[in-house]
Amino acid sequence: MRRQVRPGGGKQAELTVTGLGGRGDGLANFEGRPVFLPGALPGERVLARLTSPKAGGFRGEILELIQPSPDRVEAECPHFGSCGGCSLQHFSDEAYRQWKGGLAAEALARRGVEAKSLSPLQSVPARSRRRATLAARRQGQKVLLGFREQLSHRIVDVQSCMILRPALFDLLAPLRTLLSDILPNDLQMDLHLLESETGCDLLIRAPFAPGLREREALASFAREQDLAQLSWEEDDGPEPVALRRQPIVTFGKVAVQPWPGAFLQATAEGESLLRQAVFDFLPDGARKVADLYSGCGAFTFSLAEKVSVLAVEGEEAAVATLDAAARRSGLSGGVSTACRDLARDPLRAEELEQFDAIVLDPPRNGAPEQCAEIAQSNVQNVTMLSCNPSTFARDVKILVDNGFALTTLRPIDQFLWTGHLEIAASLQR
Numbered sequence: 001m002r003r004q005v006r007p008g009g010g011k012q013a014e015l016t017v018t019g020l021g022g023r024g025d026g027l028a029n030f031e032g033r034p035v036f037l038p039g040a041l042p043g044e045r046v047l048a049r050l051t052s053p054k055a056g057g058f059r060g061e062i063l064e065l066i067q068p069s070p071d072r073v074e075a076e077c078p079h080f081g082s083c084g085g086c087s088l089q090h091f092s093d094e095a096y097r098q099w100k101g102g103l104a105a106e107a108l109a110r111r112g113v114e115a116k117s118l119s120p121l122q123s124v125p126a127r128s129r130r131r132a133t134l135a136a137r138r139q140g141q142k143v144l145l146g147f148r149e150q151l152s153h154r155i156v157d158v159q160s161c162m163i164l165r166p167a168l169f170d171l172l173a174p175l176r177t178l179l180s181d182i183l184p185n186d187l188q189m190d191l192h193l194l195e196s197e198t199g200c201d202l203l204i205r206a207p208f209a210p211g212l213r214e215r216e217a218l219a220s221f222a223r224e225q226d227l228a229q230l231s232w233e234e235d236d237g238p239e240p241v242a243l244r245r246q247p248i249v250t251f252g253k254v255a256v257q258p259w260p261g262a263f264l265q266a267t268a269e270g271e272s273l274l275r276q277a278v279f280d281f282l283p284d285g286a287r288k289v290a291d292l293y294s295g296c297g298a299f300t301f302s303l304a305e306k307v308s309v310l311a312v313e314g315e316e317a318a319v320a321t322l323d324a325a326a327r328r329s330g331l332s333g334g335v336s337t338a339c340r341d342l343a344r345d346p347l348r349a350e351e352l353e354q355f356d357a358i359v360l361d362p363p364r365n366g367a368p369e370q371c372a373e374i375a376q377s378n379v380q381n382v383t384m385l386s387c388n389p390s391t392f393a394r395d396v397k398i399l400v401d402n403g404f405a406l407t408t409l410r411p412i413d414q415f416l417w418t419g420h421l422e423i424a425a426s427l428q429r
């Protein structure tokens, strides 16, 4: 793998890699403290330089691979090792799947919780990422556009990518041409890309406002690339520059119009695997379900085909989007919404008692406050979705300590070749 090694500086040590950390870094030990080694694999013996202290230990840089792992393979992407988009392309497919498929169960085991049944890892295909945030910077005549390096502000100028959908990747070359015209030297911007069903939706977040000339260039770009929408955000909310077609994503049978930069699952395939889990775990005879952390309705509208749903979400724009889609589709009777900060103001045990099941899909920091209320309620069935094994295990433990059993654990690999894992779990009293 191509990793730059800077000579000099930092302590050097010969280390044995004992596992992988949450970001996919190799884990070793030096004088009783953890060392995080990007690019190292379990079982490997490396000569490393210990650099910046990290999480009570060190960050390390491989100087020499003394004993490589038999599971080490040549990464397919030429940017692997520098690009922060993937961290584990050099791990053989079998070993990678085994490691990832066990992450959630290991996090639970550290809390003393065991699932009755662990499903095999389900994965999305390569080149399926429909939503991504890239960074761009102009350096002289050259525009760098791509993912940032790991733990760095440096941008990798992506010329090939195993994770982006082709429609997003194909925009990169024309975007470079556009940005070489409108991006001032040494300034940086973020580009949020979504491939919607009516075309790509591009939101540019930049530290300056576009003038008339830039607006014209952006509008021509949107036309030439047949974008659905192009918006610009400086300090306040996004401002539309070109709205050619309303971006649309369909959940169940309902067409939803996400606003620029809205949260959506990163891949349509991952979203459908999660949705399938929500259905598989729904108890027979359920009539009323609370969909907590609903976003703009990825699961709400499919659930509403079977049961009546209360969708609760903290972001006003998501609730407005969900409400508008429910009204347009004539589903208003079966879907109600609430805008509520579930960390500060979780649904209380008494409020929860009307529901036959709860679906919970919190952000990375989890939902301990909401789980504490569920634990005190008489709710019988919970489907927990999560993108963070560690907070997931903490929250499941709250439920298990209060009479729930974890019956099924389903790991889903939506972020290929990274340490990120989606989890779907079914809990019953």
Ligand SMILES: C[S@@+](CC[C@H](N)C(=O)[O-])C[C@H]1O[C@@H](n2cnc3c(N)ncnc32)[C@H](O)[C@@H]1O
Pocket (backbone or CB within 6 Å): 263, 264, 265, 293, 294, 295, 296, 297, 298, 299, 312, 313, 314, 315, 318, 340, 341, 342, 343, 344, 361, 362, 363
């Ligand atoms: C992982 S996303 C899931 C969204 C949706 N279920 C989906 O799959 O598209 C988490 C959602 O929780 C919302 N959220 C984050 N913190 C929240 C809070 N404290 N209270 C309520 N909602 C919150 C975010 O706005 C986001 O929509």
